[in-house]
Amino acid sequence: MAMEGLRPIAEIQFADFIYPSFNQIVGEAAKIRYRSNGEYTCPLVIRTPYGGGVRGALSHSVSIEALFYHVPGLKIVAPSFPDDVKGLLNAAIDDPDPVLFLEHKKTYRLIKGEVPDGHYTIPLGKANVRKAGTQLTVVSYGLYLHWALEAAQRLQEENVSVEVIDLRSIRPMDKTAILTSVQKTRKLLIVHEDNKFGGIGAEISAMVAEEALFSLDSPIRRLCGPDVPSMGYALPLEEEFMSSPAEMADAMRAMVKF
Amino acid sequence: MATTDLRTGSLERHGLSDEQLRDMFRNMLLQRQLDNRGFQLNRQGKVPFALGSEGHEALQAGAAMAFNRGRDILAPYYRDLGLCLGIGLSPFEILLSIFARAEDHNGGRQFPNHYSSKAAGLMSFSSILAAHLPHAVGAAFAIAYRGETGRAVLATCGDGTTSEGEWHESMNFAAVHKLPFVMLVENNEWAISTPLAKQMAQPEIWKRAAGYGMPGRRFNGFDPIETYAAVKEAMDRARAGEGPTLVEGTCYRYLAHSTDDNDLTYRTREVVQERRKDDPVPAFEAVLLEHGIVTPEGVAAMRKDVLRETNEATDAAEALPYPEPTDLYKHVYEGAWEPWQS
Amino acid sequence: MAIKPEAQSKVSLERHGLTDEQLVAILRTMLMQRTLENRGFQLNRQGKIPFASASEGHEAVQAGAAMAFERGKDILVPYYRDLGLALGIGLTPYEVLLSLFARAADHSAGRQFPHHYASRRLGLHTISSIIAAQLPHAVGAAFALQYSGETGRAVLTTFGDGATSEGEWHESVNFAAVHTLPIVFLCENNEWAISTPLSKQMGQPDVFKRAEGYGLPGGVVDGMDPIACYAAVGAAMQRARSGGGPTLVEAKCYRFLSHTTDDDDRTYRSPDEVQARRKDDPVPCFERLLVERAVLNAEQVEALKRGVLEETNDATDRAEAMAYPDAADLYEKVYAEGWEPWTV
Numbered sequence: 051m052a053m054e055g056l057r058p059i060a061e062i063q064f065a066d067f068i069y070p071s072f073n074q075i076v077g078e079a080a081k082i083r084y085r086s087n088g089e090y091t092c093p094l095v096i097r098t099p100y101g102g103g104v105r106g107a108l109s110h111s112v113s114i115e116a117l118f119y120h121v122p123g124l125k126i127v128a129p130s131f132p133d134d135v136k137g138l139l140n141a142a143i144d145d146p147d148p149v150l151f152l153e154h155k156k157t158y159r160l161i162k163g164e165v166p167d168g169h170y171t172i173p174l175g176k177a178n179v180r181k182a183g184t185q186l187t188v189v190s191y192g193l194y195l196h197w198a199l200e201a202a203q204r205l206q207e208e209n210v211s212v213e214v215i216d217l218r219s220i221r222p223m224d225k226t227a228i229l230t231s232v233q234k235t236r237k238l239l240i241v242h243e244d245n246k247f248g249g250i251g252a253e254i255s256a257m258v259a260e261e262a263l264f265s266l267d268s269p270i271r272r273l274c275g276p277d278v279p280s281m282g283y284a285l286p287l288e289e290e291f292m293s294s295p296a297e298m299a300d301a302m303r304a305m306v307k308f
Numbered sequence: 309m310a311t312t313d314l315r316t317g318s319l320e321r322h323g324l325s326d327e328q329l330r331d332m333f334r335n336m337l338l339q340r341q342l343d344n345r346g347f348q349l350n351r352q353g354k355v356p357f358a359l360g361s362e363g364h365e366a367l368q369a370g371a372a373m374a375f376n377r378g379r380d381i382l383a384p385y386y387r388d389l390g391l392c393l394g395i396g397l398s399p400f401e402i403l404l405s406i407f408a409r410a411e412d413h414n415g416g417r418q419f420p421n422h423y424s425s426k427a428a429g430l431m432s433f434s435s436i437l438a439a440h441l442p443h444a445v446g447a448a449f450a451i452a453y454r455g456e457t458g459r460a461v462l463a464t465c466g467d468g469t470t471s472e473g474e475w476h477e478s479m480n481f482a483a484v485h486k487l488p489f490v491m492l493v494e495n496n497e498w499a500i501s502t503p504l505a506k507q508m509a510q511p512e513i514w515k516r517a518a519g520y521g522m523p524g525r526r527f528n529g530f531d532p533i534e535t536y537a538a539v540k541e542a543m544d545r546a547r548a549g550e551g552p553t554l555v556e557g558t559c560y561r562y563l564a565h566s567t568d569d570n571d572l573t574y575r576t577r578e579v580v581q582e583r584r585k586d587d588p589v590p591a592f593e594a595v596l597l598e599h600g601i602v603t604p605e606g607v608a609a610m611r612k613d614v615l616r617e618t619n620e621a622t623d624a625a626e627a628l629p630y631p632e633p634t635d636l637y638k639h640v641y642e643g644a645w646e647p648w649q650s
Numbered sequence: 651m652a653i654k655p656e657a658q659s660k661v662s663l664e665r666h667g668l669t670d671e672q673l674v675a676i677l678r679t680m681l682m683q684r685t686l687e688n689r690g691f692q693l694n695r696q697g698k699i700p701f702a703s704a705s706e707g708h709e710a711v712q713a714g715a716a717m718a719f720e721r722g723k724d725i726l727v728p729y730y731r732d733l734g735l736a737l738g739i740g741l742t743p744y745e746v747l748l749s750l751f752a753r754a755a756d757h758s759a760g761r762q763f764p765h766h767y768a769s770r771r772l773g774l775h776t777i778s779s780i781i782a783a784q785l786p787h788a789v790g791a792a793f794a795l796q797y798s799g800e801t802g803r804a805v806l807t808t809f810g811d812g813a814t815s816e817g818e819w820h821e822s823v824n825f826a827a828v829h830t831l832p833i834v835f836l837c838e839n840n841e842w843a844i845s846t847p848l849s850k851q852m853g854q855p856d857v858f859k860r861a862e863g864y865g866l867p868g869g870v871v872d873g874m875d876p877i878a879c880y881a882a883v884g885a886a887m888q889r890a891r892s893g894g895g896p897t898l899v900e901a902k903c904y905r906f907l908s909h910t911t912d913d914d915d916r917t918y919r920s921p922d923e924v925q926a927r928r929k930d931d932p933v934p935c936f937e938r939l940l941v942e943r944a945v946l947n948a949e950q951v952e953a954l955k956r957g958v959l960e961e962t963n964d965a966t967d968r969a970e971a972m973a974y975p976d977a978a979d980l981y982e983k984v985y986a987e988g989w990e991p992w993t994v
């Protein structure tokens with residue numbers, strides 16, 4: 051459809067169900083433009099709810115971004131606020147290339163916010179500083195961004211100043227926003243729900259180590275999901291998997307003290 | 309019900325004894341009771357999710373009767389409560405799954421209704437439609453590879469699942485290798501909100517069989533005896549090394565897809581009401597009564613017993629603990645779970 | 651459906667409305683296909699290109715099917731063994747040679763494997779090496795036609811017998827049937843998937859028999875007979891163009907050569923088997939038929955062959971003389987703009 055001029059928006063009911071279409075997304079959609087030298091393109095948007103914390107058990111809880119962000123030709127967006135969702139979704143639909151649009155399913159009911167009327171777009175690949183601060187940079191997206199903001203707010207009351215960056219786009223990713231902030235605060239904490247090994251945080255750490263190592267006053271830290279296949283259905287298993295604002299606040303405090 | 313021969317008035321029982329007929333009926337009552345319990349617990353806020361199989365009772369009780377315990381392998385899907393009961397899972401085990409207790413077969417990890425039991429020959433399955441079918445075919449291949457006879461794999465799925473590529477790949481592989489495999493499709497005419505007409509261009513799934521070069525047949529899944537006969541014939545064929553069969557049982561999904569679904573957004577109450585006339589549970593009760601296989605008192609006692617067993621299982625399971633938080637890190641691999649070695 | 655295997659009539663030529671000119675064009679496509687294939691293998695043996703594949707045995711089905719394709723309207727979503735189809739709908743030998751030599755002027759700018767063409771101009775979709783991956787694209791294209799309310803247009807998609815075992819094949823055929831899409835599924839059943847024979851591919855040997863299970867018409871045709879293939883594919887395309895929905899057409903042909911230059915078929919089938927099938931070779935058979943029926947005389951056939959060889963030689967020289975893509979082209983066309991995953 052996309053190759054013949056339509057702008058399809060597909061929805062995968064849960065991100066966990068995307069695997070049967072892996073070949074078409076990674077092997078085909080992401081390569082159409084490249085392999086035809088631009089004669090054919092694949093402007094497709096795939097929306098899918100991801101993430102846990104809703105008692106979704108093994109097959110309704112996963113984060114899939116790390117499986118896809120490795121793929122040149124794909125774009126990945128993971129907004130966290132309602133106004134960003136609208137602007138980024140419009141931009142994704144306008145975008146001439148395939149976009150994977152990730153919606154954290156717990157934020158559907160949890161997060162409320164104003165959405166401007168009328169048509170507007172927010173460019174892909176631009177992060178947003180959701181809270182300004184001076185002592186530590188926290189980079190996050192999705193549900194955990196909200197928890198990171200909550201934690202940063204708590205620290206504000208303790209007179210600790212944390213800057214929180216909402217990535218919004220995972221590929222392409224906003225290098226300038228991250229480096230500008232890190233050069234100011236000199237400390238970096240990356241927070242995401244997806245598991246740690248080979249995750250988004252690994253790429254960000256590597257980039258900052260390559261580009262701004264000598265701006266850092268402490269080792270980079272990642273607070274991420276554990277490296278287990280998914281969260282279990284039973285409450286303690288889900289709670290053990292998921293982080294919390296309190297845990298994030300602890301990590302922030304420790305880094306600021308370092 | 310086609311079970312009664314209209315000319316002679318006799319019951320076509322396909323070799324099933326009175327006791328087996330009563331067992332099937334009890335299974336059907338138990339299914340309905342446990343389904344109900346799941347929904348009740350959900351409405352009481354005690355469990356976050358439940359899913360019922362109302363309308364599938366006869367099909368599942370009949371198919372389970374064709375399963376040889378201790379020999380055959382079952383690769384079911386999430387709507388197979390009755391099949392799992394029928395091959396030996398206890399109501400207590402079902403409630404452990406609903407409550408996600410530590411003692412549950414999968415340690416409270418999986419969604420409710422996603423049972424597994426190595427002892428019962430019940431393979432673990434995920435929520436991903438059709439993903440279990442390559443496993444089932446692989447198990448059948450293992451049986452064939454080892455040269456075992458008298459064993460077969462019974463796999464089930466819904467009508468919607470037949471549209472998945474993995475369904476096709478599994479069917480084709482089983483046919484090419486003449487595997488001891490039976491594909492039982494429980495056609496309830498819905499895949500959540502997608503009606504059969506949006507699932508396939510012709511409504512008879514069994515007709516796909518010829519394209520794979522295997523026999524196919526369709527039966528009335530509201531009739532447990534007819535189901536038993538159809539599935540038994542296919543399983544016997546598979547056990548004798550004669551290859552796979554596709555069997556399609558027609559039934560209906562009376563409830564919403566799960567506690568998270570409101571079916572009134574895509575079908576009317578009247579449509580469902582109309583189909584309730586075929587409800588297999590009262591229909592089979594009437595047949596058994598008519599032929600003197602059960603008495604009204606016997607049925608009443610059976611219902612009481614089923615309720616008692618369900619209540620006891622509920623209390624026993626609820627009283628048990630959740631898994632420990634640290635159980636999250638178990639069984640990732642055989643050894644340690646961390647990706648770094650030191 | 652009225653598709654039947656049809657032996658080439660010895661008495662009268664059942665030409666299904668094809669003019670002499672069209673019959674000659676079909677033969678020319680078949681001769682061109684064979685010559686270009688040969689050229690690919692020669693260039694490979696000469697060490698000039700690392701890889702070539704061939705479609706010997708598929709000439710009739712492809713030339714016939716291509717004749718049923720309406721240029722400028724229909725869409726072709728082929729697979730890697732469709733040289734003749736691509737030629738038949740208008741791809742030039744020069745474009746084929748550019749693909750073999752991986753030159754910058756190639757449609758994919760030298761990115762793709764040989765014979766993985768694409769041409770917007772011709773309605774020829776970009777080809778994947780991944781078996782059956784083209785089928786969801788084909789069905790999507792047909793959906794786009796239907797969705798946009800376009801009539802008189804249809805999609806022709808092709809695949810081998812091996813591809814029918816893929817899940818994407820099943821999903822595509824089913825989806826097309828459910829939505830009554832304007833598409834024709836043409837299976838080029840050559841009895842082999844590299845080294846896997848048909849008997850290890852399916853539990854019964856007829857792909858078209860799958861059609862009933864999906865609720866669409868299916869038929870089988872002698873894939874060594876270009877006129878029969880034209881008739882079968884033409885009827886199905888006409889049905890699709892007029893809103894009648896999809897059809898599954900199976901053409902029985904044979905793969906005379908190894909799978910590619912990287913394969914040695916003697917490791918899995920005997921030369922005798924292949925030799926025995928050579929008697930059905932569609933190229934000499936069709937040539938003979940046209941001469942017997944006086945559509946062409948011997949001199950005209952010779953002239954045709956000479957023309958084909960000259961065009962091939964000329965295309966080879968021109969393509970070989972062209973430049974490779976620049977190294978920097980590696981970074982082009984990853985996205986509409988830029989290739990780097992970081993924005994600054």
Ligand SMILES: Cc1ncc(C[n+]2csc(CCOP(=O)(O)OP(=O)(O)O)c2C)c(N)n1
Pocket residue numbers: 063067070387435436437465466467468469470494496498499500561565
């Ligand atoms: C690959 C995949 N896609 C989508 C889903 C979401 N889903 C869960 S159940 C279901 C319907 C399945 O219908 P059917 O196979 O007919 O079984 P039924 O529930 O009717 O018994 C769908 C689409 C899924 N679980 N897996």
Ligand SMILES: Cc1ncc(C[n+]2csc(CCOP(=O)(O)OP(=O)(O)O)c2C)c(N)n1
Pocket residue numbers: 731779780781809810811812813814838840842843844905909
């Ligand atoms: C998904 C996938 N699996 C395996 C391969 C390797 N492969 C390349 S061609 C081929 C055989 C395909 O056979 P068939 O579909 O009959 O087409 P033919 O080559 O005979 O025309 C295989 C298995 C592939 N390209 N893609």
Ligand SMILES: [Mg+2]
Pocket residue numbers: 466467468494495496497498499500
């Ligand atoms: Mg169903």
Ligand SMILES: [Mg+2]
Pocket residue numbers: 810811812838839840841842843844
């Ligand atoms: Mg083949």
